Amino acid sequence: MFTRQNRTEIQHFVVTAKQMQAIESRIFDAGMPVAALMEKVAGRITEGILSKIKSISVTSIGVLVGPGHNGGDALVVARELHFLGYSVVICCPFSKQKELTQSHFKYITSLGISINKNMESLQHCEVIIDGMFGFGLERPITDELAEGVNQINAGNKQILSIDLPSGIHTDTGEVLGTAIHATYTFCLGLWKLAFLQDSALDYLGEVELIDFDIPLADIEAILGQTPEFRRITPENAMADLPLPRPLATHKYKNGNLLIVAGSHRYTGAAILAGLGARASGVGMLSIAVPNSIKPLLSTQLPEALIIGCPETEDGAILDFPSNFSLDQFDAIACGPGLTQSATTLVQLILECNRPLILDADGLNILAQLNPILTLSQRQAATIITPHPGEFKRLFPELAEELSNHVFVTQKAAQQSQSIVVLKGAKVCIGTANTVWINPESTPALARGGSGDVLTGLLGGLLAAVVLNQTPIDAIVKTAVWWHAQAGIQAAKDKTELGVDALTLTQYLNLNPIQSRFLNKSHP
Ligand SMILES: NC(=O)C1=CN([C@@H]2O[C@H](COP(=O)(O)OP(=O)(O)OC[C@H]3O[C@@H](n4cnc5c(N)ncnc54)[C@H](OP(=O)(O)O)[C@@H]3O)[C@@H](O)[C@H]2O)[C@@H](O)CC1
Ligand SMILES: Nc1ncnc2c1ncn2[C@@H]1O[C@H](COP(=O)(O)OP(=O)(O)O)[C@@H](O)[C@H]1O
Ligand SMILES: [K+]
Structure with missing residues (x-):
């Protein structure tokens, strides 16, 4: 029987948001459809989430959805959790989304799951999945959005963040306005710099790298033979x-x-x-x-x-x-x-x-x-x-x-x-x-x-x-x-x-x- 390859060698790479985008572009340019990659990644995130919540009795899961592909990942995860029998409450406090994210929106709505704009809709959920922002966040979270994030943090629930806790800058690890205090963070593909910055530590919770088979050749093409940043293993x-x-x-x-x-x-x-x-x-x-x-x-x-x-x-x-x-x-x-x-x-x-x-x-x-x-x-x-x-x-x-x-x-x-x-x-x-x-x-x-x-x-x-x-x-x-x-x-x-x-x-x-x-x- 085959088991998934254990690619320990990817553990020592660390990337900036720009490098991750460049690696991602090579994969898409080579022919991998964006939607297919999102399905694959979100499938693995779902496995990760299930392994964390299986020991606690959870019936209702709140999913915070952003406008970009981090939100897209969250919607695929929400859909899969729904099919597994969990009651899923979705909150998306944004009026426009990227095309692929919007497409997942349309489908999940067709399944009879309603989408709320107000973050208070998540207050009765036992667990929150944070798919608001990933490595695309570049400016501070402010106003009602910031208030909503602070409210979620104050709820003292388990929060599972996709890619990064929303509000954390991918490279500097600094808090942009405010940020989600995650219990677990699933870093996608390659370790981002923020995971190694002291300034982000209080927000990350327990961290895990979700490998989604990025070819080593693509990593090396962008990072070179001597990567700028490396993790000690x-x-x-x-x-x-x-x-x-x-x-x-x-x-x-x-x-x-x-x-x-x-x-x-x-x-x-x-x-x-x-x-x-x-x-x-x-x-x-x-x-x-x-x-x-x-x-x-x-x-x-x-x-x-x-x-x-x-x-x-x-x-x-x-x-x-x-x-x-x-x-x-x-x-x-x-x-x-x-x-x-x-x-x-x-x-x-x-x-x-x-x-x-x-x-x-x-x-x-x-x-x-x-x-x-x-x-x-x-x-x-x-x-x-x-x-x-x-x-x-x-x-x-x-x-x-x-x-x-x-x-x-x-x-x-x-x-x-x-x-x-x-x-x-x-x-x-x-x-x-x-x-x-x-x-x-x-x-x-x-x-x-x-x-x-x-x-x-x-x-x-x-x-x-x-x-x-x-x-x-x-x-x-x-x-x-x-x-x-x-x-x-x-x-x-x-x-x-x-x-x-x-x-x-x-x-x-x-x-x-x-x-x-x-x-x-x-x-
Ligand atoms: N790498 C990979 O291979 C893979 C990556 N994947 C996933 O994609 C994620 C990256 O997706 P992304 O590039 O769409 O960016 P993301 O973080 O979702 O958000 C950016 C959006 O937010 C908006 N916005 C920004 N700041 C804001 C603010 N303060 N307040 C309000 N809005 C704000 C900004 O819009 P703007 O207003 O700037 O036009 C933009 O639309 C990545 O983290 C991972 O989860 C996987 O699916 C597949 C494999
Ligand atoms: N929060 C922390 N987590 C892990 N290691 C830490 C932390 N704070 C300090 N350290 C480590 O403890 C050591 C402290 O060194 P230093 O400040 O020079 O102390 P001293 O001069 O008293 O020996 C360093 O190796 C540092 O990396
Ligand atoms: K996130």
């Missing part, structure tokens, strides 16, 4: 791990990382970064800290070489010890807990020709040093890992558009010729050609110290791959994905309140993440 995250290790390897072949972190005030940041690096499997780990906290670090990380450094009056690192050279390291991770007193040190590190990760206070110091110029003049690769606050200080001219995480990450990476990791719910990684976005994470990570862990983990992986010429951006997405998966697993075991940064470091080593990696080790 388990497959592409794990592809570049330094596994399996060659049998005759030794510690210096598995990366020599220097972490520069901590101060008298922020001791924990250095420990957390060290523990993150430990989990990466890095061959050799050195941690430069102020002299006074060296004993503490040695206790926590017995395998690491702790380098005590001269310190400022307020307990920050002043400089490296004499005769210390940065050249011996494969990579440097600098910043957690340094305080802003470590300016001279950060300047020194920026000038060295080793691959560098800059985080936290490393970034706050960089912000004072003409960041774009400084970064673009570096001799080796630089990865910066700002949260939105740090990002604003580094790239003030992009601050106004900061709600569009994907766009500002792309711009910042281009301007600074660095890899930019903008942290948040959906971490964005800006590289020279592509923005990678991590779709799966957990708000459990939103607490102090989890970024320090990421810096260490990323540092360890970076040091390990520098030697074997794996592209650096590849390993950055691995680290971001790994960090988030550890958070997800920890939150499953301990709730979203139980994932302190130290606990997180323990989960970096635990199943099921590890077992997924281990598939790639020696038998």
